[in-house]
Amino acid sequence: MDKKRIAKKLVYAFITIFFVLLFNFFLFRVLPGDIVSMLSRGGKATPEMLANIRKMYGLDLPWYQQFFVYLKNLSAGDLGVSFMYKKPVLDVIGARILPTVVLLGVAEIFAILIGIVFGIVSAWKRGKALDTGLLSTSLLLYSMPTFWLGMMLILIFCVYLKVLPISGMVTPGRLFVDQWAQLQDILRHMILPMICLTLGMIGEYAITMRSTVIDVLSEDYITTAKAKGFSDGYVLRRHAMPNAMLPMITLIAINLGMIVGGAIQVETVFSWPGLGSLMYNALVNRDYPLLQGVFLLSTVAVVFANFLSDILYEMVDPRVRSMGG
Amino acid sequence: MAVNKTKANLRRRRMREFLDQVKANKMALTGTIVLAFFVLTAIIGPFFFPFDVMEFGNVEDILQPPGPGHILGTDDMGRDVLGYLIAGSRVSLLVGALATLLCMVIGTIIGIVAGYSGKAVDNILMRITDFFLVIPWLPLMMVLAAILGTSIWNIILVIGVTSWAGTARVVRAQTLSVRERQFVERTVSIGAGSGHIMLYHILPNVFPLVFASTILVAAAAITSETTLSFLGMGDPAHASWGMMLHYAFETGATSTGAWWYFLPPGICVVAVVLAFTLMGYAFDEILNPKLKER
Amino acid sequence: GSGGMVDEGHTFTIAISQEVDTLNPLSAWMSVSDEVLMLVYDPLVRYDEQHNSVPCLAESWEVSDDYLTWTFHLAEGVTWHDGEPFTSHDVKFSYELFVEEDAYMYSSYMDGISDISCPDDYTVVMQTEYTKANMLMNPSPVVPRHIWEELDDPYEYGNDHPIGTGPFEFTSEGEGFIKLSKNENYFMDIPGDIEHIVFVLYENADTAAQALLLGEIDGATGLTAAQIEQMQKAENVDLVLADVPGFSYVAFNTWPESEYEGGNPLLREKVIRHAIEYCMDKEKIASMAYGDAGDIGTTLVNPSTDYHYAPTGDELRSYDPDKAAALLEAAGYRDTDGDGIREAADGTKLSFELITIADNTPEVKTAQMMAAGCKLAGIELRLVTMDSGALGDLVYVGDYEMFIWGWGADSDPPAIMRIFITDEWWNLNETGFSDARYDELYFLQQTLMDEDARIAAVHEALKIAYDNAHYIIYIYDNDIQAIRSDKWTNYRQIPEGEGGIYMNGSAWNYMNIKAVE
Amino acid sequence: MNLLEVRNLKTYFSTTKGMLKAVDDVSFRLESGQALGLVGESGCGKTTSALSIARLLPKEGRIEGGEIFLDGHDVLLDSESELRKRRWRDVSIIFQGAMNALNPVLTVGEQIAEAIVLHERLSKEEALKKSQELLDLVEIPRERYKRYPHEFSGGMKQRAMIAMALACDPKLIIGDEPTTALDVMIQAQILNLLERLRRERSMGMILITHDLSILGETCDHIAVMYAGKIVETGTVTDIFEHARHPYTDRLIRCFPNIHGKKAIPEGIEGYPPNLLDPPAGCRFHPRCEYAFDRCRVEEPVTRHVGGEHTVACHLVEETR
Amino acid sequence: MNQQKDAIVSVEDLRVHFEVRQGFFSAFSKKEPPVVRAVDGVTLSVGRGEILSLVGESGSGKTTVGKAILQLVPPTTGTVSFDGAPVPQDRQGLHAFRQCAQMIFQDPYQSLNPRHYISDIVAEPLDVAGIDLSADVRDARVREALEQAGLTPADDYLYRYPYELSGGQRQRVVIAGALILKPKFIVADEPVSMLDASIRTGILKLMLRLRDEQDIAYLFITHDLSLAWLISDRIAIMYLGKIMEIGAAEEIIKRGLHPYTQALMAVMPVPGQVREGGRTVLEGETPNAAIRIEGCKFSGRCPRAFDRCRKEEPELVEVAPGHSVACFLV
Ligand SMILES: Nc1ncnc2c1ncn2[C@@H]1O[C@H](COP(=O)(O)OP(=O)(O)OP(=O)(O)O)[C@@H](O)[C@H]1O
Ligand SMILES: Nc1ncnc2c1ncn2[C@@H]1O[C@H](COP(=O)(O)OP(=O)(O)OP(=O)(O)O)[C@@H](O)[C@H]1O
Ligand SMILES: [Mg+2]
Numbered sequence A: 001m002d003k004k005r006i007a008k009k010l011v012y013a014f015i016t017i018f019f020v021l022l023f024n025f026f027l028f029r030v031l032p033g034d035i036v037s038m039l040s041r042g043g044k045a046t047p048e049m050l051a052n053i054r055k056m057y058g059l060d061l062p063w064y065q066q067f068f069v070y071l072k073n074l075s076a077g078d079l080g081v082s083f084m085y086k087k088p089v090l091d092v093i094g095a096r097i098l099p100t101v102v103l104l105g106v107a108e109i110f111a112i113l114i115g116i117v118f119g120i121v122s123a124w125k126r127g128k129a130l131d132t133g134l135l136s137t138s139l140l141l142y143s144m145p146t147f148w149l150g151m152m153l154i155l156i157f158c159v160y161l162k163v164l165p166i167s168g169m170v171t172p173g174r175l176f177v178d179q180w181a182q183l184q185d186i187l188r189h190m191i192l193p194m195i196c197l198t199l200g201m202i203g204e205y206a207i208t209m210r211s212t213v214i215d216v217l218s219e220d221y222i223t224t225a226k227a228k229g230f231s232d233g234y235v236l237r238r239h240a241m242p243n244a245m246l247p248m249i250t251l252i253a254i255n256l257g258m259i260v261g262g263a264i265q266v267e268t269v270f271s272w273p274g275l276g277s278l279m280y281n282a283l284v285n286r287d288y289p290l291l292q293g294v295f296l297l298s299t300v301a302v303v304f305a306n307f308l309s310d311i312l313y314e315m316v317d318p319r320v321r322s323m324g325g
Numbered sequence B: 001m002a003v004n005k006t007k008a009n010l011r012r013r014r015m016r017e018f019l020d021q022v023k024a025n026k027m028a029l030t031g032t033i034v035l036a037f038f039v040l041t042a043i044i045g046p047f048f049f050p051f052d053v054m055e056f057g058n059v060e061d062i063l064q065p066p067g068p069g070h071i072l073g074t075d076d077m078g079r080d081v082l083g084y085l086i087a088g089s090r091v092s093l094l095v096g097a098l099a100t101l102l103c104m105v106i107g108t109i110i111g112i113v114a115g116y117s118g119k120a121v122d123n124i125l126m127r128i129t130d131f132f133l134v135i136p137w138l139p140l141m142m143v144l145a146a147i148l149g150t151s152i153w154n155i156i157l158v159i160g161v162t163s164w165a166g167t168a169r170v171v172r173a174q175t176l177s178v179r180e181r182q183f184v185e186r187t188v189s190i191g192a193g194s195g196h197i198m199l200y201h202i203l204p205n206v207f208p209l210v211f212a213s214t215i216l217v218a219a220a221a222i223t224s225e226t227t228l229s230f231l232g233m234g235d236p237a238h239a240s241w242g243m244m245l246h247y248a249f250e251t252g253a254t255s256t257g258a259w260w261y262f263l264p265p266g267i268c269v270v271a272v273v274l275a276f277t278l279m280g281y282a283f284d285e286i287l288n289p290k291l292k293e294r
Numbered sequence C: 001g002s003g004g005m006v007d008e009g010h011t012f013t014i015a016i017s018q019e020v021d022t023l024n025p026l027s028a029w030m031s032v033s034d035e036v037l038m039l040v041y042d043p044l045v046r047y048d049e050q051h052n053s054v055p056c057l058a059e060s061w062e063v064s065d066d067y068l069t070w071t072f073h074l075a076e077g078v079t080w081h082d083g084e085p086f087t088s089h090d091v092k093f094s095y096e097l098f099v100e101e102d103a104y105m106y107s108s109y110m111d112g113i114s115d116i117s118c119p120d121d122y123t124v125v126m127q128t129e130y131t132k133a134n135m136l137m138n139p140s141p142v143v144p145r146h147i148w149e150e151l152d153d154p155y156e157y158g159n160d161h162p163i164g165t166g167p168f169e170f171t172s173e174g175e176g177f178i179k180l181s182k183n184e185n186y187f188m189d190i191p192g193d194i195e196h197i198v199f200v201l202y203e204n205a206d207t208a209a210q211a212l213l214l215g216e217i218d219g220a221t222g223l224t225a226a227q228i229e230q231m232q233k234a235e236n237v238d239l240v241l242a243d244v245p246g247f248s249y250v251a252f253n254t255w256p257e258s259e260y261e262g263g264n265p266l267l268r269e270k271v272i273r274h275a276i277e278y279c280m281d282k283e284k285i286a287s288m289a290y291g292d293a294g295d296i297g298t299t300l301v302n303p304s305t306d307y308h309y310a311p312t313g314d315e316l317r318s319y320d321p322d323k324a325a326a327l328l329e330a331a332g333y334r335d336t337d338g339d340g341i342r343e344a345a346d347g348t349k350l351s352f353e354l355i356t357i358a359d360n361t362p363e364v365k366t367a368q369m370m371a372a373g374c375k376l377a378g379i380e381l382r383l384v385t386m387d388s389g390a391l392g393d394l395v396y397v398g399d400y401e402m403f404i405w406g407w408g409a410d411s412d413p414p415a416i417m418r419i420f421i422t423d424e425w426w427n428l429n430e431t432g433f434s435d436a437r438y439d440e441l442y443f444l445q446q447t448l449m450d451e452d453a454r455i456a457a458v459h460e461a462l463k464i465a466y467d468n469a470h471y472i473i474y475i476y477d478n479d480i481q482a483i484r485s486d487k488w489t490n491y492r493q494i495p496e497g498e499g500g501i502y503m504n505g506s507a508w509n510y511m512n513i514k515a516v517e
Numbered sequence D: 001m002n003l004l005e006v007r008n009l010k011t012y013f014s015t016t017k018g019m020l021k022a023v024d025d026v027s028f029r030l031e032s033g034q035a036l037g038l039v040g041e042s043g044c045g046k047t048t049s050a051l052s053i054a055r056l057l058p059k060e061g062r063i064e065g066g067e068i069f070l071d072g073h074d075v076l077l078d079s080e081s082e083l084r085k086r087r088w089r090d091v092s093i094i095f096q097g098a099m100n101a102l103n104p105v106l107t108v109g110e111q112i113a114e115a116i117v118l119h120e121r122l123s124k125e126e127a128l129k130k131s132q133e134l135l136d137l138v139e140i141p142r143e144r145y146k147r148y149p150h151e152f153s154g155g156m157k158q159r160a161m162i163a164m165a166l167a168c169d170p171k172l173i174i175g176d177e178p179t180t181a182l183d184v185m186i187q188a189q190i191l192n193l194l195e196r197l198r199r200e201r202s203m204g205m206i207l208i209t210h211d212l213s214i215l216g217e218t219c220d221h222i223a224v225m226y227a228g229k230i231v232e233t234g235t236v237t238d239i240f241e242h243a244r245h246p247y248t249d250r251l252i253r254c255f256p257n258i259h260g261k262k263a264i265p266e267g268i269e270g271y272p273p274n275l276l277d278p279p280a281g282c283r284f285h286p287r288c289e290y291a292f293d294r295c296r297v298e299e300p301v302t303r304h305v306g307g308e309h310t311v312a313c314h315l316v317e318e319t320r
Numbered sequence E: 001m002n003q004q005k006d007a008i009v010s011v012e013d014l015r016v017h018f019e020v021r022q023g024f025f026s027a028f029s030k031k032e033p034p035v036v037r038a039v040d041g042v043t044l045s046v047g048r049g050e051i052l053s054l055v056g057e058s059g060s061g062k063t064t065v066g067k068a069i070l071q072l073v074p075p076t077t078g079t080v081s082f083d084g085a086p087v088p089q090d091r092q093g094l095h096a097f098r099q100c101a102q103m104i105f106q107d108p109y110q111s112l113n114p115r116h117y118i119s120d121i122v123a124e125p126l127d128v129a130g131i132d133l134s135a136d137v138r139d140a141r142v143r144e145a146l147e148q149a150g151l152t153p154a155d156d157y158l159y160r161y162p163y164e165l166s167g168g169q170r171q172r173v174v175i176a177g178a179l180i181l182k183p184k185f186i187v188a189d190e191p192v193s194m195l196d197a198s199i200r201t202g203i204l205k206l207m208l209r210l211r212d213e214q215d216i217a218y219l220f221i222t223h224d225l226s227l228a229w230l231i232s233d234r235i236a237i238m239y240l241g242k243i244m245e246i247g248a249a250e251e252i253i254k255r256g257l258h259p260y261t262q263a264l265m266a267v268m269p270v271p272g273q274v275r276e277g278g279r280t281v282l283e284g285e286t287p288n289a290a291i292r293i294e295g296c297k298f299s300g301r302c303p304r305a306f307d308r309c310r311k312e313e314p315e316l317v318e319v320a321p322g323h324s325v326a327c328f329l330v
């Protein structure tokens, strides 16, 4: 692998992150209302106190110095203190990361696997009834707003069938006999949001996979492989798949990075205590430091995921790998 | 020769060819019909089912199931769901259309300029595009909507401003390939400037792709409007499907089993988004020679 | 289900609709936080099920004849949850801390306390500047000095694991829930069966209702009108429409020009505000937006107390768009250009922006119904929604025309009147209302130890505010609460028959509820 | 003995605009160890003929009639699995445009070895070793078997394709324009290489091209195709020196001869017909200067005009 | 040197070096960036109404020479003169120059914008040149150009799209576009290599006719020696950015002196020539133009190279009137 290219991608990633930081910094300075008023909320602030707060937060400095201070604090892991929770933003986020990662991770894996299978089968049977069926299903799922899907699931499983818990991640405040029991409890709570997310994501994967496979199948090297006498399965597995997976890598990476954004709808509908609902609450309650923190985290996650996908691409696609500068 | 080869005639013939392809393509046909139905409903529907979000029924009208008088029942404010739905289609489609237009204009300009200029301009524009592509759209939209306040114009603005990056990418890629085509070189060789080339050569050639990708953006725009409204960032002064779903969810229509309140708007959203998606994929297939079977 | 769970004894799980913002009583400002704090910490005096003040940390008390010196005799043998003994120094420390840090929730109770002394470990003596009517209603928790005096910045203290003397100890906190367990060493008797209380956050009221119906939880507060019917139908659930102090209102920007030049000058005209109130069909709003869970609103103090003032006759402005039209007509606001909206003499339209909080559906509906009503009288309302934070910002700087919001009030009914005094300008007082007589009456009632006299003063003040109509208080909304009646018994509404099971300022229910065997 | 015999082959494509008769009643044969040149203008059905022989037509293409005997075995009767077993051992194809015919994500060695593993039942190591030998054979340094296709130049890719085609010692090798888009020098190298290998291994070869000028030095026989039909076949001498069909004649005259007279060749007026709706009668008649009435209505039959020389033209009869 | 007096275009010691684009970090490295010597010292001239062919393998720099003449790539060193004067470098001067000198590209399938009508494509040079004409005159000029290019009647083609035309017709449209400004000089970059042999000759004939009728000079770029021989007055053989041999067409073909010319001759396929054993073919491929070669550029593949060839670079030497060769052997 070419170190230079990776270094270049890394520089790009950092440039993007710099944009993100800049954006983040300014965005939260144009949000309505005075940031000082937010900081002093609840207390009865005198003008001197306000001035003090300004000074304390460096708000009396010119913007570039403020930005510098912001960067300095950031590099020390200091994202400020949440207004709502009155705890360091990093701690608040830390507590919420795992549920989101678990939920999205599992849903992603299911969606990727099912989506890829759907896509391949659909492409292979292009024009047949099976393709029509799979493609319509994928398109339908793709078109469905995630939250609405969630509402439907609640309606079916919680209101009519009454078989699954409706919200949250665990039965709250209970002790379990062992970890296995606790895990079971979490799994039961996870089923609906996970189905919802999985269904919501299958469509995109399936559709993308289908068109890339169709693309790849029309390449000459596929005809060559067939001419060599290989079975359809082998041609698909050995020749079509590695090439078709390349565009999928990027898609998967971006989606993985979208963890926070993607979770907002599902976590809101199912009250899943993850980053998505945290972000929603931070927004509704104007908890700027927290909002900023989650926003920063989620964008950095995407940039990072993209960077990883580039690296992966380098490793998987020999053309990119040795296309030296 | 007797054949009339006027411009208009030829254009009509091309259009007919395109329509023939659309007709032959079941996906495109379905999408077009469904969309046409909704557009028509949005235009003429309100004349038959006049509706005002601010006009409420009486207490006994609240959440009445479908029946005579109210074909689709009533909502939690005693309003006719069908009328609501029709009025909502206007806003939803309008937001979708305008946001898409905005996104198309921004995306096309940035994509063409970046792709054609190359070098530093390309690099800077693409970093910006990357940024918008990378930034999680829903949080960004929510934050922007919070800054700007809730009105359909702001929603349009927010969706437009946050969703152009994909289009810009597609346009840039296409521009890069068009730029390498010899007709561009030929035009350079007769001394044409960049503006001329971008406008007369690149734009018409990237347009079909822009068209196909924008249709998909339209689908996304409608989903975005619905989602934002659902999450409470919608415009309360206008009826939209997203707002209907918002109120339905807030008032617990799901759990009380008032299916007539949240099923129809949901189905409408799915139908329209699906229609756009179908058309997008079908047009992509029609217009993108790479996907054509050999 | 209960599969795999340790049987810890009776656990009462209750759904709350707001997040507990912090367990630090100095900086907490959500009413749910207060509910938790009330169980972990003890005040000097608490309310019983009749809403009368009864001994708690203070076993007994006496007051001097001039009502300026209060002596509290504390219970002996009380220990903190960490085992340290409780003394009068803790009380002195706590009260002084609250005064110093200007604790939001308890400020009106701390006003006027000038000196605190501890003659011995079990006696606290307090001096007040003036006769203080709410001295025995003070819900301020007493915090342990041995922990809090160590802190550099008590206001910012997270208090993740609060140590109190209360009937329930803090056990754990997880994502979206807080768990308390019975204090086995409590200095008083706890007759109820509840061994653990879990407060669980349900962001969506409907979800909470479903969870209650499914049996995942035992009680719920903060449900919405939409669930009423379903809950009432369910046999194993007891639904309570609880009168809680508080109301929802429409506020007008009436800041005097000298203070703030923004807003809409037309709204400084009382007649227009009156006309708008006449256009508000409060009955219909109560039934359609609030599911009848509330009483029609008029003035600041809730109808459940004698302090409530109910305007009658001509003074009362109830729904009458024709009257509104007539008022406007008489005042010279006519629709000259035929667009259905009246204009002032200079041509400005009677068109106002009304802001509501997006996720508060009843309020949004209210706004919509108001707009419909106003249209009848030739006034246009332009609706805007935003989240509460954004609205808070605008209100804070006076940058609005009209908005809808709500206040929750304290257990001392007249305490809420503070929001209209001039001293609270740009703070609690959001509309710029200022009336010398009102201010005078407010301070007067604080000092009146005679209840009737106090009531008279309050009524006079409320009448003034009502006439000014910078607030349209349209509903005293109920807190919609529910409990699983098949699992629990011996709970009651506090005050009897009208108040809530929870969120009523009393720990009685938590200490007395019995499990159904 | 005949290595390949194609009789009355008809291959049609179903398109949205109707049935496209890409190969329409085509017959030719090839003896083992010999090379046949298939020549004609673009779109006349050369590639389709080759794909039909290997039964590799795309979905919309179907063989509507005829017989294809390869080594005495009727290819058209084979089941899908039989076909697979025979592929690459009976017929291997070097495709038009080697740049796209190699899988970009597999090394060249792997792609050569793959077929050996399948058909010769060798282990992967042995197959890789054999693939190195094959690279030697086509004059590519053997250590490059670990490289990916994009690391090869155009000429080397074409050589790698040839090595791949030889992997299972096929009886017949079909080269579909193997040298188009290559430089003259490389083209000569590749043709020399093919020629050498064919002789060494006594394979049959079909060389498809539109460049008639290279056939003289590479092939024994030539078949000239026009609009889905074969209009003339014969030995190289038959075709170049005694062409009987006007199309063959005109086609030969399109190529300048550096050793001959310096004159701009005449070319052929007009364009090949649309195969969706080919002209009645002889398909060449609209472009033929000798066309007469009969040509416009009656399709000429293929006749022997001496030795292996066959022609499908009414003129042949008239002048006889 | 062999500069003709009446040259329409002459090129003196033209060099075009491309810096290979490097990654972000190479800017910091001290190493000299690699350079592709696409054209490395070319001197030639084209007379009025003359056709000069530039023959060579892929990558030898033929196209780059053509583009450098038309100022489409900036020359690294060297001068290009047009009509006796150096090509002006200011905007206006370039504009005027471009009207007199046009280019025809290799791929007719790609050199027409698929979304424009033929009439617009042909008229585009007028628009770009800023020549403001009335609609009628403009229309008439488009028709004239089309008919000159052999697309008659012009009416049939005006409002068609490129995809409705065959390859040969498209190449004629390209030529019509080049003709509309009535140029004096055209660089034709492999104009027929993508076309079937059967339609090539039509294009070649058209070019010759235009030369005769309008006195247009051509730089005809091709890799096909036989085509060059057919059409041109003189031929220049290029190898790795250098001219190896230049002279009258017949001279080069019949009496080519450079080993490279001879190698090219040896591999030229001859129709009708029946197999007579293998041919002599040069081994290996043309080296990458980014690699610096000491001595004669051809020395690496030359069957007759000796020591001197690998050390010293031979100059073009006139061996007969108008026939120059760059080889130590002559
Ligand atoms: N998959 C297909 N679907 C429809 N028509 C096809 C298909 N493949 C080929 N054709 C048509 O069949 C005819 C013969 O095509 P073929 O590729 O065999 O020609 P060719 O002689 O090999 O031409 P070339 O020299 O361009 O490779 C052409 O008219 C072509 O358009
Ligand atoms: N813009 C450029 N940047 C870098 N290198 C270039 C550029 N243009 C051409 N080259 C290189 O210069 C060399 C000569 O290219 P040129 O296109 O002039 O060759 P050519 O003789 O026309 O070849 P062909 O027959 O393939 O068209 C090649 O090695 C090519 O890769
Ligand atoms: Mg072919």
Ligand SMILES: [Mg+2]
Pocket: E062, E063, E064, E189
């Ligand atoms: Mg070139």
